[in-house]
Amino acid sequence: MKLFTIFGNPVSHSISPLIHNHTIKSLGIDACYTRTLLKDGYLIKNKFHTMKLNGANITVPFKEDAFMICDDIRGIAKDIGAVNTIIKKNDKLVGFNTDAPGFYESIKDFKNIKDILILGAGGTARAISVFLRQKGFNVDILNRSKHRLAFFEKQNFNVFSWDDFKICKYDLVVNTTSAGLSSDILPIKADTLQKLFKKAKYAVDVIYNKKTPFLKDAKEAELTTKDGSDMLLYQAVLAFEIFFDNKYNKKDIKQYMQEAFKLFS
Numbered sequence: 001m002k003l004f005t006i007f008g009n010p011v012s013h014s015i016s017p018l019i020h021n022h023t024i025k026s027l028g029i030d031a032c033y034t035r036t037l038l039k040d041g042y043l044i045k046n047k048f049h050t051m052k053l054n055g056a057n058i059t060v061p062f063k064e065d066a067f068m069i070c071d072d073i074r075g076i077a078k079d080i081g082a083v084n085t086i087i088k089k090n091d092k093l094v095g096f097n098t099d100a101p102g103f104y105e106s107i108k109d110f111k112n113i114k115d116i117l118i119l120g121a122g123g124t125a126r127a128i129s130v131f132l133r134q135k136g137f138n139v140d141i142l143n144r145s146k147h148r149l150a151f152f153e154k155q156n157f158n159v160f161s162w163d164d165f166k167i168c169k170y171d172l173v174v175n176t177t178s179a180g181l182s183s184d185i186l187p188i189k190a191d192t193l194q195k196l197f198k199k200a201k202y203a204v205d206v207i208y209n210k211k212t213p214f215l216k217d218a219k220e221a222e223l224t225t226k227d228g229s230d231m232l233l234y235q236a237v238l239a240f241e242i243f244f245d246n247k248y249n250k251k252d253i254k255q256y257m258q259e260a261f262k263l264f265s
């Protein structure tokens with residue numbers, strides 16, 4: 001039997017085991033996917049080997065640690081510096097990032113987007129901004145504080161903190177902050193957000209299964225909106241493909257994962 005887990009802290013809220021196990025069962029695969037609470041990210045490598053895992057997903061706050069402990073890094077994860085999917089190949093741990101392409105996949109049906117504003121400067125902002133720029137979009141970053149902007153400045157993004165931001169026209173505004181997750185607050189000042197929404201067409205909040213104040217205001221401003229459910233779905237589909245070496249049909253994986261979403265949310 002193949003074994004998979006998700007490492008995180010906290011991790012009890014994660015629906016990844018439900019999505020993956022439903023898909024594993026539906027495809028008749030001999031495998032199991034669990035949750036593993038970790039105290040420290042440096043333990044990932046040891047745990048991976050002692051648990052005899054075939055693969056793992058990594059969630060908050062260990063994605064940068066996962067990047068550090070992998071023996072080999074593939075694809076966009078190299079530029080982002082964060083890993084959310086690990087597999088074992090020839091006894092070596094190989095790391096990938098499927099959050100970034102997962103987000104991209106989730107906005108593929110949006111039309112005529114050129115300029116994007118990312119709110120927040122954490123791990124998710126890094127993943128999304130680097131990938132979207134590689135896909136040819138203009139991406140600017142706005143964060144509450146200055147200290148997390150260094151990564152983006154080094155990579156020549158236009159960066160702003162709340163103190164020096166001036167309103168411009170953006171086609172898409174993405175909330176990657178955790179504002180709105182456990183409390184009903186906006187990621188930036190209400191009047192600034194209103195002005196941004198007046199000029200924008202689309203708004204996405206990466207928080208899922210919740211009508212955040214950000215999405216509520218965007219809807220009131222008559223923007224097309226989306227929460228983070230599709231991103232979660234697509235990052236999981238891509239991780240599943242990596243876990244099983246592209247052996248299964250992507251459409252089937254997506255269908256079973258969507259079924260799981262409906263069953264468990």
Ligand code: NDP
Pocket residue numbers: 060099120121122123124125143144145146148176177178179181185186187188206207208228229231232233235
């Ligand atoms: P990080 O902790 O790395 O970054 C959090 C960011 O949010 C920072 O930029 C921080 O700003 C900002 N922030 C926090 N609180 C506030 C606030 N009250 N007002 C304004 N800004 C605030 O988190 P991650 O990037 O790992 O995750 C961010 C969100 O993305 C989470 O809600 C997570 O659940 C979601 N997520 C969704 C996924 C999906 O598949 N849909 C996948 C991964 C993450 P500062 O620097 O000033 O502190």
